[in-house]
Amino acid sequence: MSSIVIFLAVIASISGWWLSRQRLTAKPWLEEGDTSAFPGTDALALSPTTVGLGVFLAVVGSLFALLISAYSIRMGMEDWRALPLPRLLWFNTGALVLGSCALLWAQVSVRRQEMDGVKVSLLAGGFFTVIFLIGQIAAWRQLVVGGYFLSTNPANTFFYLITGLHGLHVLGGLAALGRTADKVWRGTDIRRIRLSVELCAVYWHFLLFIWLILLSLLTGWAGDFIAVCRGFLS
Template sequence: MDKAADIPVGNVRVRSMHPKKFAMWLFIITVTMIFVSLSSAYIVKRAEGNWPLIEFPSLFNVTTVLIVLSSVTMQLAYIFAKKNNLFWLRLNLILSGLLASGFVIGQYLSWSQLVSQDVYFVGNPAGSFIYVFTGLHALHLIGGVVFLAIVLVNAFRYKVHSKSLAQIEMCLTYWHYLGGLWLYLYLFLILNN
């Protein structure tokens, strides 16, 4: 069962959702709650004072472009899956993975830029929050890359196509979520520095 279906319950037809998609949405809600809680804690802690102005790493700009591009290539992969164009599906999945890997590497290197400013994980909470936000996001993106690798392997096994889209739809949703989450974090940190 790839898509939502109408299931008869007595005289009423009820919409169902693929159980794995439902679990993914619960996971996304949980991750959102974590980042909303961290954002709230950031605002409260900043209001206490002793909050230095931190120059954000220039690599944040590069990684932002990389994650947006990876979202575009993931969307293209989904479009090509719907059209049964397996070559372009696979190529765009590979590109999405490479761009995401570049994002994670860029985030790691951005920490070096923070260290060069004497901003460390331990010390002032302003720096600690930046490491926590970017590190948690990178961790979730690494999980997304693992999921993408599974979809890619299945694409090479001819298990991802117009009649079997559930897996790539889930990956696409999670991918766009991670891209949107990064844009939120990036803007949140800049506006609340």
């Protein structure tokens, strides 16, 4: 439960910060003039797509928080047998880091209106992300060859469930990235694709953040942190 509480506290903090910028205590019926003249109204300019992505990331984050909590509880039972993690996971992590860096490059390039930089960075981001997915499948195959099947042990089940669910979200991100790249290669004005590129970058950073948390959990690094949190909340 500690991981859920911590995650919800983070979400609540971010939501409180965002709501504080919405001028909830303002009385618009008493104000006159252009809305741009009043401080804080720029926060209302968020596009529906941006808000939608924020809600989606909150839901996905909550889902993974529940899985992390279930994992930490289940691993304390007697029938838990931790499986050896393939070293390939470290290579896959590096590929995902490079993919996130490439999308950061795309984000910077689109703000500078450098179309060539946007094209190269989107291709690089897609390439490294595909490498990550291929590497994850290869890691699964290594475990299967070693006799670590889905139903052999609860630890195996959680590993395939967690990594598979993360992979599905990465695959969905690739679909969105493909649509954005298609707009770029069709010659769409760079100002019209800026939002799409920036949202893709945010999603990639989020996926990297989630994966690093999952990797620390699977490798056991998060065990001490969870114990400290439990002691703090008890």
